[in-house]
Amino acid sequence: MNNIQQLRVQLEKVFEAMGGSSLSEDTMNAMNDLQQMLHLVIDDLAAQYAQELQGQIAVKIKELSKLLHQCSPTSKTNVEVEAEHILHPLMDHYECTLSALADLCEKTVLKRLLKELWKVTMHTLEKQVVLPTVADPRALFLNLTIPSTAQAKISSVSQSLLTNVSSQLPASKILQDMSKDSGLPERNLTPRHCQILDIALDAIKNYFHAGGSGLKNTYLDKSPELQSLRYALSLYTQTTDALIKNFVATQTSQDKPAIEDSVGEVSIQVNLYRHPSHGEHKVTVTVIAANNLKWTTTGTFRPFVEVVLVGPLLADKKRRFATKAKNNIWSPKFNETFVFLLGAGSDPESYELHLCVKDYCFGRADRLIGLTVLQLRDLAASTGGQIGSVAGGSRSGGAAAGSGACACLCSLGKRLHLDDTGWTILRILSQRPQDEIAREFVRLKSELRSSNEAGVPTTGSVPSTPRSR
Incomplete structure (x- = not known):
């Protein structure tokens, strides 16, 4: 990436030495096309490099998530202190990684890498901490065939949710089974958790801004990844009634x-x-x-x-x-x-x-x-x-x-x-096992027809509930 950036600089010098803006239109277009091609190559390489680091970042964010869920909703500790505490694994990793990159990379290349690492960090935080229940909501019904048995072992946590809600099992048991199968604890974020995460996001943003020597605040604030994460957090703090109202308005x-x-x-x-x-x-x-x-x-x-x-x-x-x-x-x-x-x-x-x-x-x-x-x-x-x-x-x-x-x-x-907003609301409500309205709503909206229409009854199904007039 450094070499390609140097090539861009040298190409610009050649352009000026040949006459700059006085060159013919065809020559200027050719030079601009070369610069654009090299620009895209650097972006592609930066994205590949960030993907190589994604696994390490995911491990640190998993540690962050564990520390977050250790924070008691009734704790008297200052939320800023708790936010700083949960950020230690991630920030320590960035101190090592970004310090080395700062020494190795030219400033322009470093900023490209920072942009890609920012995207990976925000995306991983959303998928692992804020909305961990469903890995890819847009693909759930497209690639999923749900068996009729409620006891079926499905690798995806989201598929486990959809399999069981259609069999009318209590939502609290559904989420317990999901946690047991996936090896993950229940991840029901409280309002205090959301406050801690909000402060942590500001700290991460300030770290990538680096007092003006890193990414611009305008870029960070307007990035789709941060906006998506903040929107998900804002939904988490809403009541069940407010989320259902939002669902009806948008779906x-x-x-x-x-x-x-x-x-x-x-x-x-x-x-x-x-x-x-x-x-x-x-x-x-x-x-x-x-x-x-x-x-x-x-x-x-x-x-x-x-x-x-x-x-x-x-x-x-x-x-x-x-x-x-x-x-x-x-x-x-x-x-x-x-x-x-x-x-x-x-x-x-x-x-x-x-x-x-x-x-x-x-x-x-x-x-x-x-x-x-x-x-x-x-x-x-x-x-x-x-x-x-x-x-x-x-x-x-x-x-x-x-x-x-x-x-x-x-x-x-x-x-x-459902679109992305609908799935976000559904995932959040699925993490409220004690809320009868939320349980009923998740079961209702995630139900789908079985591909085995004439299948033999399987064990694990529950009896039909009486239908009153």
Whole structure:
């Protein structure tokens, strides 16, 4: 890298000796292309060098994580002191590594290396300390085939989470099993841990800035890696209700798999009504029928529809209803109506209806056939007096402000689609085993259809829970 940087300097001198800006346009373009090529080569080499050091950095950050979780949430020790304590392994490593690099590298090359090491450090901190549960959330459903047994041994901690939530095991036991299988302790960051990490991040940033001789503060503050890490920390400090509200606001394409690969449809009618005097919202859902369910089974087929209201401030309210099961009908009619109450002052835009069709199985877990989501913001924003019925879930209709109605066919998919923000929220909530709402939400959003539709019941499944009207 030093040699290539020297080549760039010599090339610049040759350029000036040949006449500089007075050279022809073709010659100047050729020189600029050479400089750009050498610039990219240095960047590539710096990235390769940083990747070689990633293993060492990961070991030191693992030590940092252990020290962090040894910090008691009720400790009287100053958070600045604890932040300095947990940084010792990482900073000692950097003192040795960066001191040697400073002696060996030219200033320009050193800054390139510092940028790559900064990216590696921030990324590793996020994946190992702040969000350790899921290694790669974007690939979970793309490359994952989940077996029907809840006892299956899956190497990935994230896969273990998804395997067990679909079998309706208590979330506290799920996380204990995950910790046992992975050799990692439970990593539930407390608000104090987040404070310590926030101070530690400032210390690391100041170290890379080095009083102005290192990286610029503007670059460090605006780096996507630091912004992503700080955003994850900010979510950690939010309540479960706030996280669920954020999830509903940001996850607007959850039904994407249903559109791309439908496994059936659910015909429903939804009415959103706001009481004019006390402002309480009432959501009335009529499940009319399910159509063309794509499901094969060797036993009795007993499909039913489950409707769950998702949103904040529902801990003391009825959130889940289910229709009666029908026998051996692949386009069953239900005509059952359920009523959800949101409470006065609730914003319907923060809520959604989670719809899923399952095959009822007595004495063991029900099998998921398909699921989708209908967001109430579509009803609250609707205008006019017409009620539409359109395949794919197009909605229209409504009356007073805060009210709305729709009748639609909602396509069912094998899973839900979440973006990075959705997975971040889900991972954080999965680390709250004592929170019933968080447990239910994680189970709901991570559920997916098994590839073994007609599989024989396996040990480890839990009996179906009673479905109340």
